[in-house]
Amino acid sequence: MRPIALIAPNEQLAETARQLPGKIRDSVTVLVGNLDDGVRAAIEAEASGAEVIISRGGTATLIKRSCVKIPVVEIDITGYDILRCLAMARKDGSNVAVVGFHNVVLRLNDIENITGMHVRWVEVTSVEQFDEVMGRLENDRVRTVIGGARVVELASRYGMQGLLLMSGQDAIEKAVREAIRIVASRRVERVRNEQLRTILSSIRSGVVSVDEKGQITAINPVAEKLLGGTSSNIIVGRKLQELVPEIPVSKVLDTGKGEMGFLWESKNGRAVLDVTPIVVKGKPSGAIITFDMTDRIQQLEAKIRKDLHQRGHIAKCTFQDIKGNSEMIQAAKARAMKFAITDSTVLIEGESGVGKEMFAQSIHNASRRKNGPFVAVNCAALPPTLLESELFGYVDGAFTGAQKKGKPGLFELAHKGTIFLDEVSEMSPEVQARLLRVLQEREVMRIGDDRVIPIDIRVIAATNKSLKDLVKSGSFREDLYFRLDVLNLSVPPLRERREDIPDLVKEFISEISQQLDLNPIQLSREGMRVLVSYDWPGNVRELRNVIERLIVTATSAECGPEEVRAALGEGKIAGDSRHTWFARRVGVLSEVESA
Numbered sequence: 001m002r003p004i005a006l007i008a009p010n011e012q013l014a015e016t017a018r019q020l021p022g023k024i025r026d027s028v029t030v031l032v033g034n035l036d037d038g039v040r041a042a043i044e045a046e047a048s049g050a051e052v053i054i055s056r057g058g059t060a061t062l063i064k065r066s067c068v069k070i071p072v073v074e075i076d077i078t079g080y081d082i083l084r085c086l087a088m089a090r091k092d093g094s095n096v097a098v099v100g101f102h103n104v105v106l107r108l109n110d111i112e113n114i115t116g117m118h119v120r121w122v123e124v125t126s127v128e129q130f131d132e133v134m135g136r137l138e139n140d141r142v143r144t145v146i147g148g149a150r151v152v153e154l155a156s157r158y159g160m161q162g163l164l165l166m167s168g169q170d171a172i173e174k175a176v177r178e179a180i181r182i183v184a185s186r187r188v189e190r191v192r193n194e195q196l197r198t199i200l201s202s203i204r205s206g207v208v209s210v211d212e213k214g215q216i217t218a219i220n221p222v223a224e225k226l227l228g229g230t231s232s233n234i235i236v237g238r239k240l241q242e243l244v245p246e247i248p249v250s251k252v253l254d255t256g257k258g259e260m261g262f263l264w265e266s267k268n269g270r271a272v273l274d275v276t277p278i279v280v281k282g283k284p285s286g287a288i289i290t291f292d293m294t295d296r297i298q299q300l301e302a303k304i305r306k307d308l309h310q311r312g313h314i315a316k317c318t319f320q321d322i323k324g325n326s327e328m329i330q331a332a333k334a335r336a337m338k339f340a341i342t343d344s345t346v347l348i349e350g351e352s353g354v355g356k357e358m359f360a361q362s363i364h365n366a367s368r369r370k371n372g373p374f375v376a377v378n379c380a381a382l383p384p385t386l387l388e389s390e391l392f393g394y395v396d397g398a399f400t401g402a403q404k405k406g407k408p409g410l411f412e413l414a415h416k417g418t419i420f421l422d423e424v425s426e427m428s429p430e431v432q433a434r435l436l437r438v439l440q441e442r443e444v445m446r447i448g449d450d451r452v453i454p455i456d457i458r459v460i461a462a463t464n465k466s467l468k469d470l471v472k473s474g475s476f477r478e479d480l481y482f483r484l485d486v487l488n489l490s491v492p493p494l495r496e497r498r499e500d501i502p503d504l505v506k507e508f509i510s511e512i513s514q515q516l517d518l519n520p521i522q523l524s525r526e527g528m529r530v531l532v533s534y535d536w537p538g539n540v541r542e543l544r545n546v547i548e549r550l551i552v553t554a555t556s557a558e559c560g561p562e563e564v565r566a567a568l569g570e571g572k573i574a575g576d577s578r579h580t581w582f583a584r585r586v587g588v589l590s591e592v593e594s595a
Helices: 011-018 036-047 057-065 079-092 102-108 111-115 129-139 149-157 169-202 221-226 249-255 294-311 327-340 356-365 384-392 429-441 467-473 478-484 498-516 525-533 539-553 561-568 578-594
Strands: 004-008 028-032 052-055 072-074 096-100 119-123 144-147 161-164 206-211 216-219 259-266 269-280 283-293 346-349 374-378 417-422 443-445 452-454 457-463 487-490
Touching (some): 004 011, 004 036, 011 028, 011 169, 028 036, 036 052, 052 057, 052 169, 057 072, 072 169, 079 096, 079 144, 079 161, 096 129, 119 129, 144 149, 169 216, 206 221, 249 269, 249 283, 269 294, 283 294, 327 356, 356 374, 356 417, 374 384, 429 478, 467 478, 498 525, 498 539, 525 561, 539 561
Parallel strands (some): 004 028, 052 072, 096 119, 144 161, 346 457, 374 417, 417 457
Antiparallel strands (some): 206 216, 259 269, 443 452
C-alpha cells in the first residue's frame, strides 16, 4: 500500500485519478468505493499502511465520521464542476435539484445567482435519507437531479435524469499534493515525537507534561512508576491533579508562576518536584512537572563531592573548624559569614599562618557554590610563566613542552565554584593584567588561543602583605587592587588573641595524637604560660607545629616549661628584652662549644 489511498466514489473519478502525472501518481493507490463501501475501503487501506485518505463528497464525509484515524483530504467540488452539470441541465429547461452532504451543498450557494437558474439545494446527513429525498423530489416534478453516484442511481429509479457531479483532474491533483504535504509533515512529526520519547525515556528524572486543563499529554517511564501506572496509555489524558491532588498544578496554571522544590511523599519515597508553566503569548497553556527522588539527589551529590575530592578541588573546612572564643576571632567569623551569602570578590588580609585559607574554604562551604569546586593556588609557589599557564590554560602548541591536547586552566576548573588565590601580591605584572580582565569580563582566554571562554566563578584572594603599600610602591596594579578589595576580611594574628591559645592547644593535642596514634600529652600551668606569653610570628600554624613536636618528643605525660621552651627553639618570649634573649642564646652556644 502506498502512503496515500484515493477512495473514488465512482469509476469515472478513479480513471481520472489514474491519469495523474507520474511522480504524483506514484504516491497514490486508487480504490473505488461509494459511501459505506468507501468507508470499508478506507478502513482496509489504513490497516494496510496508508497514511492519508483522499475522497470526495458524501464518501469523504462518511469516512471522516468513521473509525478511521488517519487524515482525510477532500477533493474539492469546484465551481466549474457544478457549472458543467447545470449547463447540461439547462438544455432540457427542466427543474433542477442538487442533492448531497453538507460539504457538497455548501459550495453551491452563489451558483444560482451566477446562472440565473432556479436550483433546489437539498442537504442530507445520512445515506438512509437519499430514498426519502428522491421520492419528495419526484412528487415536486423535479426532472433533473445533480449529485454523486448514489444520487444518479436513485434518480433513474424514480424516473428522473441524474447528472453525475464530476471533479476535474486539477482538483484531484490539488488534493493529492495536499496529501503528500501531510504525509511529509506527519513523518517529520513522528521523528520528532520519537526523539522526544527517546529523550524522555533516557532522563533519569520523572517528567510529565500537562495541557491548559491539567490533563497529561506526555509522561516518561520514571514518572509512570512514581504515579503508580504501568502504561502511559492508561495515564495520558487523565488529570494529574486527580492522580496526585497535592501537586500544585492548578495553582501554576492559574497564576503562570512556577513552583520549585515542592516536596511530595510518593509510594516509592520522597520526591522533589518542580512545576514550570508553559507560557504562550503571556498566558499559561500547560506545564512541565519534573520529579527527582531525594535519595537519588543525595547519591548524585555524594558522587560529585567524591569526584571533586579525588581531583583535590574541594573545601574541607567550615566555620566550625575555626576555633577560638576571643572577641576578635568571633568578629572575623561573623563578618566572613555575611560575605558567604554573596558572590562578591573577597580579599583576606593577615599574617602568614593565621588561617586565611580556612576562612576562604569556610566562606565557600557556607555559600550557594558549596557543591561546586574549590580551587586553591599559591601564587608565590610558581614562576610567573608557569603560574600564567596554570591559571589560564593553554592550547596545543602554545609553547615548547605544552601538552598535545592543551590544558584547561584553574579558572576553567573552578567554573560554578570558587577560586582561591593565595599570596596574590606575588603575581607578576603580566599575570595581574590578565587577572584584571577575568574579574572584569568573567571570561578567560587560553594561552595561544583567540577564543574566549565564559566562566562563572567567585574569587577569594589572600595576602600577607599590605596591597595598599604595594600599590603606592608601584609593584601592584591599583585597578586590580580595587577589583579585589570589594569585601575585605582581616584575620587577627595569634598574639592579639592570646586567650584562644589554651583552647587551640587542647584541640591540637586531641587531633594530632589521634592522627599519629600517640598518647595525648598534658601541659603544666607553667608550660601553658610559656605558650601564652610567646609572640607566635608563625601564628596558628606555628602553634600546631610546636604541639606536634611536643607530642612526638615527649618523655612523660606532662610537659613543663622547659620542654615547651625546647620545642619553641629560639623564639622570643613576650616580656623578655632583646638583650636577655640574646644573652640566653650566647649562653647556649657557649655550652655547645665547650662540650
